[in-house]
Amino acid sequence: MAKTKLDILLTDVRACRLCEPHLPLGPRPVLSAARTAKLLIVGQAPGTRVHETGIPWNDPSGDRLREWLQMDREAFYDESRIAIVPMGFCYPGRGQGGDLPPRPECAATWHGRLLAELPNIQLTLLVGQYAQRYYLPHWYGSITENVRHYADALTHNLFPLPHPSPRNTLWLKQRPWFEHAVVPALREQVRKIL
16 A cells, blocks of 8 residues: 555654754654544653653553543554644653653644644644643633633634643642533543544
8 A cells, every 4th residue: 555645754753863962862753643533632742651662641641641531542542533743752851840841843843744634633632831832822821721711722623731740630639620620521522523
């Protein structure tokens, strides 16, 4: 079977060495996509476990995200339905407060070309501040306010979410409205398209 434009592009992304000098573990771009995907998940960047396995969201953050979505691993990793394109494709390294931000080269170099090859996307989950700052048409001043105003973003087929990292457990505990109002709305939106 002949390779599609997306197949060739994914091969190019996975071979990318653009920011190799800045990557403590070396390049290992991690993403997943197919032209038929209807849901796009834009997160931050792989952590060390994802870097080791090459499987996106293969860590406790992914477990929590799948819980929010009420989705098992098999459904979550069905690239024919769900594309996973983080802001940074490789592990960026560690900083004082956790992992470093995603490298800016990835989104600038690859996102436009990738999204052009994903014509069936009906909803994009913007997980964390880097995805939200890049894609939200309006920044409400904080992750909390972006998430609180998720209905505004839905008019653009976007859904802002906090990062599901265990480091954000306190954030979640302090904002019970997220579990009571936002998570059910998220599940409803995902059910509509999948």
